Amino acid sequence: MSDALVTDLYEVTMALSYLREGMTAPATFSLFVRKPPPERGFLVAAGLASALDHLTELRVDETDVAAFAEVMERPYTELEPLLGLRFTGEVRAVPEGRVFLPGEPLLEVTAPLPQAQFVESYLLNQVCHQSAVASKAARCVLAADGRPVVDFSLRRTQGVPAGAQAARLGALVGFAGTSNVAAAHAYALRAVGTMAHSYVEAFGDEAAAFLAFTRAHPGPVTFLVDTYDTARGVAVAARVLRESGLHEGCAVRLDSGDLGALAVTARRILDEAGLPGVRITASGGLDEYGIDRLVRSGAPIDLFAVGTLVGVSADAPYLDAAYKLVAYDGQPMMKLSTGKVTAPGAKQVFRGPGLADTIALRDEPAPAGTAPLLRTVMAGGERTSPPGTLAEARAAFAADLALLPPSARRIRSPQLPTAAVSERLAELTADVRRRIERRIRGAR
Template sequence: MSDVTTTDLCEVTTALSYLREDMRAPASFSLFVRDLPPGRGFLVAAGLEAALDFLARYRVERDDVEDFAAALHRPVHDLMPLVGLAFEGGEVRAVPEGHVVFAGEPLLEVTAPLPQAQLVGTYLLNQLCHQTVVTSKAARCVPAAAGRPVVDYSLRRTHGPWAGMRAARLGALVGFAGTSNVAAAVAPGLPASGTMAHAYIEAFPSEEAAFRAFALSLPGPVTFLVDTYDTEEGVRIAARVLTDLRRGPGCAIRLDSGDLDALARRARALLDSAGLPGVRIVASGGLDEYGVDRLVRAGAPIDVYAVGTRVGVAADAPYLDAAYKLVEYAGRPVMKLSSAKITAPGRKQIFRRTGLPDVFALAQEDPPDSPQPLLRTVMRNGRRTGPPDHWQDARERFREHAAALPGPAQRIEDPDPVSPIRSPAPEHLTATVRSGIEARPHRNAAVRTGSALPARPR
């Protein structure tokens, strides 16, 4: 299966009908998040690089059409008009990865011939939604740790190896110090970080034998997992082995279960009394920004935080209420009037101002004083306008924009989201387009009164 077939069936049938009706004029679609997830004061844009890779190679081939035909139980011949559709003439304006964004602000806008722009929508939503929601969760762990390193341990429980690779990269994008994911460490060039397995210790006749063997097999600093049996005794044994082998500086112990605050305090005391003040304490075990924040506020003597499951799957807010909606076709602004899901017509721009709320505007508007336009042209005629973005560049952008966030938006508990303000132009366009729709003959009265009939299931 190619990425072309990674789409919803309705996109295929819709595009086929567009071709039959010769509706090939340029269309603009806007991808945006309606509302922030609970417990979030901001989002961090991510997923654009994967989206651009997809668009740059997008082309419907004969094999794709055969798969479409099989799914629809129709002859291949019926779907042959789709063959050869590519994103060659497409334009993408998007918020680069690492930028902080808020509800209602477009993450991306696509302009391309209508069938192509429709076909790519599902894949774009998949990439940007998943990666933005994971990045936004990870971004909260770094300030929660208050300067202590945070590392990614999520691979074992992400929703597939692809998601684990993404989680590792996205953590690095917002400041994580490393990942346990070897493939992610090698491919995107992230720092590798890891300790040892409980199974390793269980395979030896004693913890001491396991620790000694492990240390002797690795020439550099080692980290001992001390909670396989009795945690305090594990710390004592680790201290003895490190002292005997003269391996203290740079080494660490890892706490993976129990009362991490109390255990860290006891472990610190045991290590210090053994003359090992330079041995660090790594904590893991179901941690996310909430757990890290509580431990830091309590003053737990933990040096490194390893976050895994809850961050890699964004456990408390695992999805975004996002949409990919047509906003202009053949130069005509369009909108949706469904109750609670009204869309804003026309292509957009977001202007960021220092110390002030963002301005939600139309793409052709003159900017306010000293703004930074967030939506940049990143693809023209189906080709990138510049080289691929590196996660390190995105991390620098994130640091700059996160530092400018108001304090209430950065709170771990009960953050206060920031809302953009709207310029008069999109409000006027929305009113004009709505009036035109409602003035059409034979309109259902429910629409004219602001309500809507139940949507047909897709």
């Protein structure tokens, strides 16, 4: 199936109508998040690379037109105006890994109206999902307070591509590794993992299982110790590690029960066995809230493995994002729907110290002490530079994270910074609103 078909039907019907009506003048659409999910003090921009890949490769060919005609139950000739549609426009976007705030455009597309409209669904799909997961994962790194966090989410993500994205996004915000072998290979990440309870059960005896594991994997190894009785499992693991001479980099993993209390017990058993260097890993239903609770309690846990709750951003699995027309054929456009009013005109975001952001019109000069956040990443339908690297995105995130005020970094009840609106943008918004309202009154 061509990626040109990965769109909502109304994108096809609108693009077809625009083409039939000759409405092909340049249009600017702005993609932004209306309001943040609960308990988010910041959001992380992600998904730009896959969005740009789609725009670069988009071509509507005869097979696509035939598919549109089939699903719409219309003759091929009626859909033929779509043949050859590709993206020839410009994209300005917040770079991957940067922190952004609600109301700020994550990206702006300027292209002939049918093209700019046609790509809406795919762009929202990529940017919203990946930004939601990256924002959740970033909070896990904050909660861990310097302890490593790794990704165990593949088995529960909504599809294999989402699992790969979760692994990459975790790495973007500072995760130390992933259990996803394909993602580790594709993105040069550290592959991490232990064993399943089924492995221990298959041997019928923890000592036999742990010894067999050391024979297959000379080290460092991590033993899963809670298949039967956790304290006993830790003691067995300590004996096997001591007798095998495997100490450096080895660990035991706790996956159930009261992780804080069990970590205290495990640490005591390991220390008494003369194994102070053996680490304790915790997993099992963890996200930033669970990690924060354990860290604050002083639990002697050295590494956190997060899976389902983070890979699907369980408490906030979507972003309330929109892709709205803000200019067409040289004229500013806006929407006045109740609760969904949009600001007209192509925009820029100027960032000051401490994430003091100002949303302004694109052609406004930068206020003193600020820098523009959106960059031109596509022109004439082509990338303006090679795709950014994961290392670059990671560095961008780390730099922005350091600028966040402590109130925004809190895990519980964070305070989200608010972007200001420039005077010129506020004036344009009021002017366009008045013109629309006058036109509506005149039409009655």
